[in-house]
Amino acid sequence: MLNDLQLNSILEDFDIAYWKINLLNKEVSWSEHFDTLVGKPIFSESHFEYFLKEILHQDYRYDFRLYFDKLTEENEAFSIELKLKLNNGKYRWFECRNLKNKENKKETAVLLFVNIHQNKRDQYTIEENFFYYRETAQMTNTGGWYIDTQNKNIYWDNVTKKIIGCPLDYQPPYEEHLRFYAPEEHPEVTSAFDKCEKYGIPFKVELKMRNLYDKDFWVRATGKPVYNEEQDIIGIRGVFQDINDQKINELNLQNSLDLVASQNSRLFNFAHIVSHHLRSHSSNLCLIVELLKDAKTDKDKIELIPNVADISENLDLAINELNEIVNKQTVLEKERRIVSFERALSGVMASTSSLINRENAKIVAEFHALKEISYISEYLESILLNLITNAIKYKHPGRRPVIYIQTYLKNETPFLEVSDNGLGIDLDQYGDKMFGMYKTFHENLDSRGIGLFITKNQVETLGGSISVTSTVDVGTTFKIKF
Amino acid sequence: MGQKVELACIIDDDKIYVNLVKKIIEIKKLSNNLLIFKNGMEALDHFKLILENATEERLPDIIFLDINMPVMDGWEFLNEFIKIKNNFEKKITLYVVSSSIDPRDLERAKSINLVTDYLIKPIELKKFEKIFERNGNAAA
The missing domain is CATH 1.10.287 (Helix Hairpins)
Known part of the structure; x- marks a missing residue:
């Protein structure tokens, strides 16, 4: 046994037990601390055999014997992690390795048993947590990211890179990170990141991102500020969850x-x-x-x-x-095609020529600002037909009916306006009922009250809207936003 | 037989219906006189004129009001008529008469005190006669 009592007590303090092996007869003796650990057993066979049979977990018996033989016969160093049954009957993790032999001590070898149970358990917990994290991230398509606002760097994990569709060695550019969001989202994204960076306000938003190949997709994004020890914000970190499939379904x-x-x-x-x-x-x-x-x-x-x-x-x-x-x-089933306003109008005028001639109506059309539109041609013709016949039906008795038709683009949205010099209508009184079914406001024999109802339906079916302005005795203008 | 109704009033834009009712009233001699308006606005103008002239001579004993009419429909007429009705001394019985079998129309009509009943077109001849009989007695 080691004579150095101080060393002994230090070893005990660190929960380290040891064996001393006589290399000549392979006899094993173990330290007091080892005895304490395994509960001072009473046994008749050798320490080694008892250890293999009663203390060492069976999974390690084969390996341990192999290492032991190599150590005793060839003086070969080893180190393994194994489980020992302690005096409370429970297995605990130990690291077992031999103390490097000095040249002059060739007849004895020392095996150290270091309790590593806590480390091992921590390691397991970490591995386990990492496993759950990885599986969750992959299953829910959730990637992590970190923006180092001090050094102006962006870090993406592998799932984020997969979502963005970039190679694993891709380095996202700090200054152009907005490129990864759909243009319409830029104001919201900028404001969310700014608020988080400046004031530490976390965010959780649904937005459209743009991958490396310019394809847009929906994500749910969260971001939270990262503080240094002085409580200054040094970055933002969060996750992106690819929710494109769900979002598309939802829409x-x-x-x-x-x-x-x-x-x-x-x-x-x-x-x-x-x-x-x-x-x-x-x-x-x-x-x-x-x-x-x-x-x-x-x-x-x-x-x-x-x-x-x-x-x-x-x-x-x-x-x-x-x-x-x-x-x-x-x-409704029909598809949109490019329709020329000019052609649609001439078709309508041909079919209403008798009415136009009888009333001597004058139709002026200005289509040069917007010549055509992607629409259902039957709808466009029906809309023009209803508005033109309406204008003629409700003409002013004192003048020749004039209908002015105009198309134009405003903020990239196409518009159609049909104005007349007819009777006009008191919108304060009838405005909200204008487009209802069987609403007629003049005692006119031809009034059936379904024309404007159908027109409104057609315009709205294709995602547009119709509005009206009118002055009694002056005329009426219908404005269609496509 | 009870007393005849002195003056009945029909507010309806359906010419055929008005013609037929007129015929019934003539044949059955249900009312001495008949006022006909083809929408709520015309009728309202008439009642306002009576107010101005302060003579209730041309005020009907019974009104048959249609719902769906151009210019001013039955509901709009009722809204306006309620405002001036209390200025008249004469008791006026008002029936809403419509071809609508929409239960919401029925509910709405019954929720208005002014409306005695909601009659669904076509009205049977016998029921028509009964209504006139009842109101003829009352107006006598």
Whole structure:
């Protein structure tokens, strides 16, 4: 045994036990501390055999014997990590290695047993946590990033690089980092990063990023400030989660929802026509039948006949209108094509030539600022037709109808304006009802009250809007934003 | 048979319907006189004129009001009529008459005190006669 008591106590303090091995007869003796660790066992066989059988975890028996033999026979150094059963019956991690032999001490070898259980456990915890982190990051497509605002550097982890679509050795450029966001997001991104860098305000946003190949995709991004010991902000770190698939689904769902809502409102309008318009004719028919039954003389009966003719004519007209509305709305399936305003207008003018000639209407068109548009041509023609016939129907009795049609671009949005010099309308009184179904405001024989309703429907179906300005006795302007 | 109604009023833009009702009233001799307006605005103008002239001679005993009409519909007319109605001494019975079977129209009409009942077109001859009989007695 070592005689140095001080060394012994130091070793104990560090929880280090040791064996002394006689290299000549391979006998093992162990330190008091080792005894304490394993609980001072009483045994009859050799220390070594007892150790292998009772103390060492079976997984390490083979290896340990191998190392032991090499040490004793060839004096070969070794170091392994193994598990020992302690006096409480539990296994603990130890590192076992031999103390380097000095030249003059060839007959003995010393094996140290260092308790490394805590380290091992920490290491396991770290590995385990890292495993969960990595799996979560990959499964949810979440990448980490760090912006060193002091040294102007950006660091991305591998998942972030994968999301951005860049090679693993890619170094993101600090000054041009906005390039990785869709242009429309730049103001929001700049403000979020600025606020975080200057005032330490964290952010959590959904935004559109742009990958290395200029393809946009949706991410959820969080960012938090990083402080140094003086509590100065030295950087921002956070994560990007690729949520493109979910977001696209969400947007699609919203679109379908909007579509369903708009179909529903059409259905509602349809039911409205049936309930209000068709029924009025059928109820008249019922009334006349009752009157016919009640009529006493043939003369009374014959007098009722012209009414039957009127009703049947009206009924026919109403059914045709319904058909018209249904037909116009099934055009929805059609695709947009480039449509020339000039061509659409000439088609409309050809089909309304009799009306235009009868009323001696003058139509002036200015399409030079915007000649064509990607639209459904049937819609554009129907819109022009409704607005032109409307303008002529509600012409001012005192003057020749003039219709001015103009197209233009404003903030890159196409517009169409149709103005007339007609009766005009009091918008304060009727403005909100202008585009409703069966709303007629003039006692005009041709008023059917579905033209503007259909026009509005068509414009909105293709994502546009229609507005109106008017002055009584001066004229009306319809403005369509495509 | 009760007393005849002195003056009945129809506010409706459906010419055929108005013609038929007119015929019924003539044949059945339900009312001595008949006022016909083709929208709410025309009717309202008439009632305002009565107010100005302070003579209730041309004030009807019974009104049949349509809902869907151009220029001023039945609801808008009711809104305006409520404001001036209390200036009249005569009791006026008002029926909303519509071809609409939309339950919301029915609810809305019943929520207005001024409206005695909501009649769905076509009105049966017998029911029509009964309404006139009832109001004829009251107006006598």
